[in-house]
Amino acid sequence: MIVKAAAATALYDIPGPRARRRHRLFGVLATVVLLALLGWIIHLLFSTGQFTYTKWMPFEYKGIQELLLRGLGNTLKAFAIAAVLSLALGGLLAVGRLSEHAPVRWLSTLVVEFFRAMPLLVMIFFIFVALKVQPLPALVAGLTLYNGSVLAEVFRSGINSVDRGQKEAAYALGMRKTQVMSYVLVPQAVRAMLPAIISQLVVALKDTSLGFLITYEEFLHAGKLIASNLDYDLPFIPVVMVISPIYIGMCMLLSWVAQWVSRWERRSPKTEAVDVETAGAGTLLPGGVPPTAPGP
Amino acid sequence: MNVLTDNISVFAEGFLGTVELTVYSSLLALALGFVMASFRVAPVRSLRVFGTAWVAVLRNTPLTLLFFAVLLGLPRFGLVLPFTVFAVLALGCYTSAFICEALRSGINTVPTGQGEAARSLGMSFGQTLSHVVLPQAFRTVIPPVGSILIALAKNSAIAGAFSVTELLGTYRTLSELGYNIVWTFLWIAVGYLVVTGVISAVFNVLERRWGIAR
Incomplete structure (x- = not known):
């Protein structure tokens, strides 16, 4: 299975060759944008002098x-x-x-x-x-x-x-x-x-x-x-x-x-006899956060 | 009783501060949570990784630490904004991680067959999303999103401790004026119960109107 997480949703089919190419392109673009963001943050850290010895x-x-x-x-x-x-x-x-x-x-x-x-x-x-x-x-x-x-x-x-x-x-x-x-x-x-x-x-x-x-x-x-x-x-x-x-x-x-x-x-x-539903933090309504997640 | 009537303007200011903080952070959290949820279900791997990291980090960050970092840390980068804006940013980003998870699990409850049926009828991706998947997901996410927003309203109290105008912060003014501290806190508590009660009522209406019987 090539796109494991994608196959489980109702959103889209398992992509064909053209869709895969498109996804790869988007993937590269998104990676570039995210890396640029990271680089900008690191640049900001350096330019405001956060890595000086005194600090x-x-x-x-x-x-x-x-x-x-x-x-x-x-x-x-x-x-x-x-x-x-x-x-x-x-x-x-x-x-x-x-x-x-x-x-x-x-x-x-x-x-x-x-x-x-x-x-x-x-x-x-x-x-x-x-x-x-x-x-x-x-x-x-x-x-x-x-x-x-x-x-x-x-x-x-x-x-x-x-x-x-x-x-x-x-x-x-x-x-x-x-x-x-x-x-x-x-x-x-x-x-x-x-x-x-x-x-x-x-x-x-x-x-x-x-x-x-x-x-x-x-x-x-x-x-x-x-x-x-x-x-x-x-x-x-x-x-x-x-x-x-x-x-x-x-x-x-x-x-x-x-x-x-x-x-x-x-x-x-x-x-097996138990199907537990959790009470989320401060739930005043039915339903709540999934059991393994810490509440807000 | 006269603690409230004598200082109605102080309480009103604090109450409006809490409401303002809650509304703006809710909007930010919903928008950001939606974006992150779409990242997490996207077919593009790097977006999925980013969404997952966002959720994993923010869900395990103590909110006080986040407030500490945002309110006192961002000004070090030369970013000077009113404290309320920083508070909205911190609260919104923190809550967006929980909203994202709620939305994602909502989308995952829509059976795969629904999407398959929509596509075999010739619907495009946009049509599948807007006519089939999202309307069904919306119904299941009403209760969890409601309880997350209630938690957000309660968490906004932390902003008050960081000297943002807010309901909890009113106790400082009033205790300096020499009013009975127990009664002050009682009215603060009532104020918070009103805010959470209104959110809960709104979501109960939404749930009755659009929710599904399970």
């Missing part, structure tokens, strides 16, 4: 390297705490939403819907400014409330999407509700939900950078400190060029794990 000097100093590493450590610390807590909160809220007691169900629905509808930054600022909490707890609390609520929806839809016959069969065997949940529904649902859970964790990792805005000393904050230093001629672009590959790389790695898990799921016979 890159700070990265040689041990103190600055340690500052960056400490920032990265703080980012990962906030992410780790927030991830564990939001998984716990998500589990709790999901149990609440699946409860047989109506008041518990209403309460958890209210909590989930409220925190999903609120902008995360508004919550973090509220906790930080109005409740006068330290930056790290404020960031973690905000991340936990938001991601916990989204994860609760993921868990709930995962449990609900296990084939109905599984639950009926378990009840018919005389199991109690707790047993049905813990022996039958949850093990099957968790495997199928894993990609959606991991991509929600990517969102949490991305959102730890909001700590920068409440002066939490994380990765971006360390970068800002270096970038606003006059001794190094304000090395703003160099800092961005160092920081963003690390940040984006971490998120991509986690996204890639999610994709890998979802491919592995598709081949696994253990998840």
Whole structure:
């Protein structure tokens, strides 16, 4: 197959010799344009003097390297705490939403819907400014409330999407509700939900950078400190060029794990009874982003 | 209550800022997302690679980092624009990656047979696209695009923290004036709920009008 991606869509046929020639021509033209764009950006970087020694000097100093590493450590610390807590909160809220007691169900629905509808930054600022909490707890609390609520929806839809016959069969065997949940529904649902859970964790990792805005000393904050230093001629672009590959790389790695898990799921016979649909971040409407993608 | 009535002009200014930011970034994101989606389904390999890279990078970039790079980085290249324009650029580009994915998966849900049937009736590429593929794709992408735009409205709060006139930013003015901070935040929250509620209502109407029952 010559054009593999093209053959799968309804847009056009498998091209013949003339169309292939035309596509090759377009391909060359597009490559030239893209390369010209890249060259222009590199030219711009050089002409505004972003590669001078003074601007890159700070990265040689041990103190600055340690500052960056400490920032990265703080980012990962906030992410780790927030991830564990939001998984716990998500589990709790999901149990609440699946409860047989109506008041518990209403309460958890209210909590989930409220925190999903609120902008995360508004919550973090509220906790930080109005409740006068330290930056790290404020960031973690905000991340936990938001991601916990989204994860609760993921868990709930995962449990609900296990084939109905599984639950009926378990009840018919005389199991109690707790047993049905813990022996039958949850093990099957968790495997199928894993990609959606991991991509929600990517969102949490991305959102730890909001700590920068409440002066939490994380990765971006360390970068800002270096970038606003006059001794190094304000090395703003160099800092961005160092920081963003690390940040984006971490998120991509986690996204890639999610994709890998979802491919592995598709081949696994253990998840056949589940056809999970994910609740995207802040979905107020049916449907949402594909399960392996981090939400906006 | 009097936090709102005393400062209605401050709140109104912030609210309009949020609305403006949301509308302009949505338009940019939709346009750019459409272009990128067409790149990603194009038969030309280099365009596909570019589209894929665009989506992979922007979807995994923290929005704060993007704001940081655009609002504070682009001026270093001698590009001086109002902060609001930079904010629209950052928000629009970030969201375009998600829009692109939604549109692409919408196009992929159209069965191959539809395109084949259209072509065997003698339709040109443009006709196939505008009469057969896009109308069907449009119906399936309404809900995901709606939730992406709601997320965009919520993300616009980050612009406020970078001193763009915006709803979240109003808390700074009001706390300096000595108003109760809890009530201030309550009204800010209400403002955001109004914006997301309106988007959600619009897309619910679209969905009822054109959506397909699945």
